[in-house]
Amino acid sequence: MVLLAGNQVSKERKIEWLKKMYQSRAFEEMAEQLYAMGKIHGTMHLSMGMEASAVGSVAAIQKGDYVLGTHRGHSEMIGFGADIKRMMAEFLAKATGYCGGRGGSMHIADQKNGFLGAQGIVGANIPLAVGVGLSIRNRKSDQVCLCYFGDGATNGGAFHEGLNMAGIWKLPVVFVCENNQYGMSMPISNATTVDKLSDRAACYGMPGVTVDGNDIMAVYEATQEAVNRARAGGGPTMVENLTYRWRGHSKSDANKYRTKEEIQRWMQADRDPIARWRRNLIESDILSEDDVKSIEEETYRVIDEAVDYAESSPEPGIETIERGVYAE
Amino acid sequence: MNMREISYLEAVREAMTQEMRRDERVFFMGEDIGVYGGAFGVSSGMLEEFGKERVIDTPISELGIAGALVGAAITGMRPIGEIMFMDFMTLAMDQLVNQAAKIHYMFNGQVSVPLVMRSPIGSGAGAAEQHSQSLENWYAHVPGLKVVMPTTPYDVKGLLISSIRDNNPVIFFEPKLLYKKAIGPVPEESYTIPLGVADVKREGFDLTVVATGMMVPRTLEAAKVLAEEGVDIEVIDPRTLHPLDTETIIQSVIKTGKLLIVHEAAKFSGYGGEVAAMVAESEAFAYLDAPIRRLAGRDIPIPYNRNLEYNAVPQVETIVEEARALAQGRY
Numbered sequence: 318m319v320l321l322a323g324n325q326v327s328k329e330r331k332i333e334w335l336k337k338m339y340q341s342r343a344f345e346e347m348a349e350q351l352y353a354m355g356k357i358h359g360t361m362h363l364s365m366g367m368e369a370s371a372v373g374s375v376a377a378i379q380k381g382d383y384v385l386g387t388h389r390g391h392s393e394m395i396g397f398g399a400d401i402k403r404m405m406a407e408f409l410a411k412a413t414g415y416c417g418g419r420g421g422s423m424h425i426a427d428q429k430n431g432f433l434g435a436q437g438i439v440g441a442n443i444p445l446a447v448g449v450g451l452s453i454r455n456r457k458s459d460q461v462c463l464c465y466f467g468d469g470a471t472n473g474g475a476f477h478e479g480l481n482m483a484g485i486w487k488l489p490v491v492f493v494c495e496n497n498q499y500g501m502s503m504p505i506s507n508a509t510t511v512d513k514l515s516d517r518a519a520c521y522g523m524p525g526v527t528v529d530g531n532d533i534m535a536v537y538e539a540t541q542e543a544v545n546r547a548r549a550g551g552g553p554t555m556v557e558n559l560t561y562r563w564r565g566h567s568k569s570d571a572n573k574y575r576t577k578e579e580i581q582r583w584m585q586a587d588r589d590p591i592a593r594w595r596r597n598l599i600e601s602d603i604l605s606e607d608d609v610k611s612i613e614e615e616t617y618r619v620i621d622e623a624v625d626y627a628e629s630s631p632e633p634g635i636e637t638i639e640r641g642v643y644a645e
Numbered sequence: 646m647n648m649r650e651i652s653y654l655e656a657v658r659e660a661m662t663q664e665m666r667r668d669e670r671v672f673f674m675g676e677d678i679g680v681y682g683g684a685f686g687v688s689s690g691m692l693e694e695f696g697k698e699r700v701i702d703t704p705i706s707e708l709g710i711a712g713a714l715v716g717a718a719i720t721g722m723r724p725i726g727e728i729m730f731m732d733f734m735t736l737a738m739d740q741l742v743n744q745a746a747k748i749h750y751m752f753n754g755q756v757s758v759p760l761v762m763r764s765p766i767g768s769g770a771g772a773a774e775q776h777s778q779s780l781e782n783w784y785a786h787v788p789g790l791k792v793v794m795p796t797t798p799y800d801v802k803g804l805l806i807s808s809i810r811d812n813n814p815v816i817f818f819e820p821k822l823l824y825k826k827a828i829g830p831v832p833e834e835s836y837t838i839p840l841g842v843a844d845v846k847r848e849g850f851d852l853t854v855v856a857t858g859m860m861v862p863r864t865l866e867a868a869k870v871l872a873e874e875g876v877d878i879e880v881i882d883p884r885t886l887h888p889l890d891t892e893t894i895i896q897s898v899i900k901t902g903k904l905l906i907v908h909e910a911a912k913f914s915g916y917g918g919e920v921a922a923m924v925a926e927s928e929a930f931a932y933l934d935a936p937i938r939r940l941a942g943r944d945i946p947i948p949y950n951r952n953l954e955y956n957a958v959p960q961v962e963t964i965v966e967e968a969r970a971l972a973q974g975r976y
Contacts, residue, residue: 417753428755444712478709644757644812
């Protein structure tokens, strides 16, 4: 049994996690408002309620490691350490955004730093993780790849092919399943006969573990153990974070497939991942109520600055439209 | 350059082998490419030279192979994949079309996707409906992909080396009937042929024939028959379907005034439509003195029966007939 990593997490990091979860929540609240005002078009997939799952797991990797995100990847990217200004600019489709306004909310990427991109095709990043793992292996590097996907992805062929290949070659990949209990409208209980999705890991010869995905320390510890194993050459792991998305699948969702009561229940302070972690930090005397207040204020300031930056940024010029279809 | 005669298949192997010796980032993965040496024997001996970390036998997971190529390519490698029959590439479509082709553009050039996906293509091997197709146009239609289909040992080696060194996803089709039958002079040394440059395989004045894949050697056979009749055709092999060397084709049509396009893929919505439209939109249109014609595969699946299969796609005699009719002004 490995030593519980939580004991070794510094106060500073614990506070940092809270800040990132706040940032993610505030970012998405702002994105929702801007969408309602018509300043963001298209659609977006909000991860509100799932912040601990993303921030807690990405906290377990180190500089130089890789992340493959999902269409619901805002909190993954913010947890990774996004430049909030460039991220907001991408939402507003501006030239200064991470993808120059070409990708939008579904395709945030910071590839030079290892965030290889959020994915619009459910499960498609799972085979990519195999290639990233092979690349790490063949370069004899000690990097690790964190590959996110939702519960819905575990029923597709890409999941099977990808986990199987990662398993047979013992690749340094951690598969993070953010089980928010619905694949768009399909409850996971109707989509599979498996009780715990992490049970599927056994089919691929890798450990599978399910944790309370709204408990950031539980997520962190499980992911850290998996990351350590991968880095040490012990092969892949599947970590399932049980969580819940507060908002609809995307902007077109009328939430017909679940009750208001169910959603409300998950938004209460005993389940909200941010409220839980805030209480934890206050009860363990790491933060005071005043500290929390100033963190909240700082968060809103950062988000407001990002909106100003994004709104004052230029749109990509029409003359750039055909650039970069092919690399030089 | 030290020339010697080798087969198309040996030229493919030599291109991969030389690039893997030259560049550690290049590796090769696919089904049964290791101990078995590939379903057609293309990679025979490569496992022994490079080991199982660079010649990777995979499970039967086409989607997984394609995704792995993309994942490796965006993290600094230059992978080559093999799909045993191009028909199976339909299983890898998501990764090739939604990932490989989009990543450079969608993420605004943050990384490139230098990969090659090789696959044998075409009918004539008695392999029936699900192992005989020519779906090259599916890939040529996708912005972000390059599509190459060489027809001689010399071309395949030079173009495969260029494809491996290219910083984009390249779909590389190898007409399976050519693997052992096409034998020709190939330098022992490494060399490149630029993508997007057509080759005039035979010069002529009466008619331009743009042929692709297996139709190139058949058209060259047809040209011999026609020459005896006094019909002198020019045969152009685009070699790269996307990007297409439009200029070579346009100049040829300006010279001959007639254009026939021959491909094995089904005619409807096939590659020939693109070539025909391109010429019709160009300055060569004014020089045309007959309608542009397409001779292509019938709009049917490829059947198993030998006679049916033979009659499903253009053959030397049907090319002769069509070229003769066009050259003699019967359209």
